[in-house]
Amino acid sequence: MGEKIDTRQLLVVRRIIYLLVALAVIVPYLVKLPLPFAPLEDSRKVFDRVEALPAGSHVLISMDFDPSAEAELRPMANALLAHCFQKGLIPVVMTNWNTGLTLVDGICKEAAGKAGKISGKDWVFLGFRPGFTDLIVNMGENLKGAFTQDYYGKSTQGMGALAGVASLKNIDLIVNVAAGSTVEAWIAYAADRHKIPFAAGTTAVMAPDMYPWLNSGQMAGLLGGLRGAADYELLVRQPGDAAKGMQVQSVSHVLLIVLIVAANIRFFVGRRPAKRGA
Amino acid sequence: MESPEQPPLRRTIESGVMIALLAAFLVVSVLRHNLFGGPAHVKDSIGVIVAAALTLVMYSFLYRDNPMFKSAENLYVGVALGYQAVITWRESLRPEIFDAIVAAPTPEAMREALIHRSVPILLGFLLLTRLSRKYSWLSRYTYALMIGWGAGLGIVLTIDTYILQQLEAAAKPLQDGMLSGGAAAFSWPWWCDAGAVAGAVAVLVGTVCVLFYFFFSVRHGKAGSAVSKVGIWFLMISFGASYGYTVMGRLSLLIGRVRFLMFEWLKTSP
Structure with a gap:
C-alpha cells in the first residue's frame, strides 16, 4: 500500500475514469431516469x-x-x-x-x-x-x-x-x-x-x-x-437541450462524487504504512 | 508519462486500431448522412462530419498525445485567428475606415470622415510603433490617453461599484436582520428570519477572518492565528464551491459535444 506510485497503473486508472465519465454522459441520453429538479x-x-x-x-x-x-x-x-x-x-x-x-x-x-x-x-x-x-x-x-x-x-x-x-x-x-x-x-x-x-x-x-x-x-x-x-x-x-442535459449532469456528478470519495480513501489508506515506516 | 519509444508490436496494434476507427467513422458518416444521395445531402452534411471528426480527434488526446490531435489543435488556432482577422476587418476596419474614407460616396463625406477619424486612426497607428525599438516611444502617447481616459472614467465608478456598494451589502443584512427584522425573528415562523441573521453573521465573520488572514503587517499571535485559521476555512469552502462549479462547467461542455455527436452526427432520436 505504501509503494511508490506506478505511472503506468495511474495511466490505466485515468483511462478507466475517462471511460466511466463518457458512459455517465452517454447512457442517460439513452435511458430515461426519474431525476426531477426544481428551478433555483x-x-x-x-x-x-x-x-x-x-x-x-x-x-x-x-x-x-x-x-x-x-x-x-x-x-x-x-x-x-x-x-x-x-x-x-x-x-x-x-x-x-x-x-x-x-x-x-x-x-x-x-x-x-x-x-x-x-x-x-x-x-x-x-x-x-x-x-x-x-x-x-x-x-x-x-x-x-x-x-x-x-x-x-x-x-x-x-x-x-x-x-x-x-x-x-x-x-x-x-x-x-x-x-x-x-x-x-x-x-x-x-x-x-x-x-x-x-x-x-x-x-x-x-x-x-x-x-x-x-x-x-x-x-x-x-x-x-x-x-x-x-x-x-x-x-x-x-x-430544451439544457433540461435534457440535467439528467446527464446528475448522473455524472454522482459518478464524480463516488470517484472523489474512492480516491480519498485510497490516498489515506495508502499513506498510513508509509508514516509508520518513517 | 509514457516513453515516446513504443514497442513495435504495440505501435502496429495502435496503428491498426486507428485505421479501423477511421474506416468505421467514414462508414457511419456515409450511411447516416446519405452522402450518395446527391449534392444537397453533401452540402448539409459535410460541416457536421468535419466537426464530428475534429471532436473525436480532440478527444483522442485522452488516450495519448498523437499527430492527429496536434494537427487538429493547430488547425483550431489557425481557424480561430483567421476568423478573428476577417471579423475585425468586416466589423471594425471596413465600416470605420475603408467605407467611411476610401469608399466615401462624396468628397464632402470623405472630408467629414477624415475630420472625425484622423486622430483615432493616427493614435491606432502609433500603437504599431511598438514593433520598432527606435520609435516605440511614440506608442506611449496612445497608451497615456487610454490609461488616463480609463482611470478618469473608471476610478469613481469602480470605487462605488466594487467597494462602497459591496461594503454596504456586507453590513446591511446584519443590521436589517438584527435590528429592523429582530422583532420579526420572534414571530411565526421565527426560523426564517433566524436563518437570515445566521447567514449575515457568517458573511461578517468570514469577511473579517479572511481579511485578517491576509493582514501580514503584524505577527499573528495565538488569538490571531485562530482567527486566521477560521479565515482559511472560509477560503477553502469558497475554493470548494468554485471547484464544484468548474466541474459542472466542464461537464456541460462534454455534454454539449456528446449531444452533437449523438443527435447531429449519428442522428439518433433524442
Missing part, C-alpha cells in the same frame, strides 16, 4: 424580473460569448429570447465578442423565426462594436450613435424596435449572457451608473464570482451554467 431561487429571480415587465418594454441582452461556451449559454439565450417574445417584450441584442457574431445571429434568427417576430420591428440585433467599456459608456449617452446600423445594415434611426430608446437610460432591463469579464463592466458602467435593473447568465465557472453582486442587490438574478439554463427552460415551459 436565483434563476427564478431573473424570470420574475422579465415576467414583471409590461409588453413593449426593451430588454437589452448582451450575448458576450462564442462557440467555446455554446453548450452552456446557447440554451440560456434561447430561453431568454423565447420568454421575451412570449411576453411581447422587445429584445435589443448585441455582443461584445466579435468571435460570437455569427453564433448570436443564428440564435436570434432561430428564436424570432419560432415566435414569428420581425427584425427591426419586434427585435433588433445590433451586432458588435469595438471598445467594450467605452462602447457601454457611449451607449449610456447615445445608443443610436454608438450603433448607427444594426447587424443587417439597417439604420437604427427611425427603427421601430428602438422607438423611444435614445440611450441605455431608456432600457428597462439589461441581461448579460456572458462567458468572460463583461459582467463587471455592465454593472459598473451601465447598471449602477444609470440605475438600470441588471441580471446575468454566466458559465458555471464564473457563477461563484457573481454571488457578491447578487448579495449586494447590484444583480437582480443569476443563471449559473447549464443548470441556470435548464431552470429558465422549465420556467418558460419550453424544456
Whole structure:
C-alpha cells in the first residue's frame, strides 16, 4: 500500500475514469431516469424580473460569448429570447465578442423565426462594436450613435424596435449572457451608473464570482451554467437541450462524487504504512 | 508519462486500431448522412462530419498525445485567428475606415470622415510603433490617453461599484436582520428570519477572518492565528464551491459535444 506510485497503473486508472465519465454522459441520453429538479431561487429571480415587465418594454441582452461556451449559454439565450417574445417584450441584442457574431445571429434568427417576430420591428440585433467599456459608456449617452446600423445594415434611426430608446437610460432591463469579464463592466458602467435593473447568465465557472453582486442587490438574478439554463427552460415551459442535459449532469456528478470519495480513501489508506515506516 | 519509444508490436496494434476507427467513422458518416444521395445531402452534411471528426480527434488526446490531435489543435488556432482577422476587418476596419474614407460616396463625406477619424486612426497607428525599438516611444502617447481616459472614467465608478456598494451589502443584512427584522425573528415562523441573521453573521465573520488572514503587517499571535485559521476555512469552502462549479462547467461542455455527436452526427432520436 505504501509503494511508490506506478505511472503506468495511474495511466490505466485515468483511462478507466475517462471511460466511466463518457458512459455517465452517454447512457442517460439513452435511458430515461426519474431525476426531477426544481428551478433555483436565483434563476427564478431573473424570470420574475422579465415576467414583471409590461409588453413593449426593451430588454437589452448582451450575448458576450462564442462557440467555446455554446453548450452552456446557447440554451440560456434561447430561453431568454423565447420568454421575451412570449411576453411581447422587445429584445435589443448585441455582443461584445466579435468571435460570437455569427453564433448570436443564428440564435436570434432561430428564436424570432419560432415566435414569428420581425427584425427591426419586434427585435433588433445590433451586432458588435469595438471598445467594450467605452462602447457601454457611449451607449449610456447615445445608443443610436454608438450603433448607427444594426447587424443587417439597417439604420437604427427611425427603427421601430428602438422607438423611444435614445440611450441605455431608456432600457428597462439589461441581461448579460456572458462567458468572460463583461459582467463587471455592465454593472459598473451601465447598471449602477444609470440605475438600470441588471441580471446575468454566466458559465458555471464564473457563477461563484457573481454571488457578491447578487448579495449586494447590484444583480437582480443569476443563471449559473447549464443548470441556470435548464431552470429558465422549465420556467418558460419550453424544456430544451439544457433540461435534457440535467439528467446527464446528475448522473455524472454522482459518478464524480463516488470517484472523489474512492480516491480519498485510497490516498489515506495508502499513506498510513508509509508514516509508520518513517 | 509514457516513453515516446513504443514497442513495435504495440505501435502496429495502435496503428491498426486507428485505421479501423477511421474506416468505421467514414462508414457511419456515409450511411447516416446519405452522402450518395446527391449534392444537397453533401452540402448539409459535410460541416457536421468535419466537426464530428475534429471532436473525436480532440478527444483522442485522452488516450495519448498523437499527430492527429496536434494537427487538429493547430488547425483550431489557425481557424480561430483567421476568423478573428476577417471579423475585425468586416466589423471594425471596413465600416470605420475603408467605407467611411476610401469608399466615401462624396468628397464632402470623405472630408467629414477624415475630420472625425484622423486622430483615432493616427493614435491606432502609433500603437504599431511598438514593433520598432527606435520609435516605440511614440506608442506611449496612445497608451497615456487610454490609461488616463480609463482611470478618469473608471476610478469613481469602480470605487462605488466594487467597494462602497459591496461594503454596504456586507453590513446591511446584519443590521436589517438584527435590528429592523429582530422583532420579526420572534414571530411565526421565527426560523426564517433566524436563518437570515445566521447567514449575515457568517458573511461578517468570514469577511473579517479572511481579511485578517491576509493582514501580514503584524505577527499573528495565538488569538490571531485562530482567527486566521477560521479565515482559511472560509477560503477553502469558497475554493470548494468554485471547484464544484468548474466541474459542472466542464461537464456541460462534454455534454454539449456528446449531444452533437449523438443527435447531429449519428442522428439518433433524442
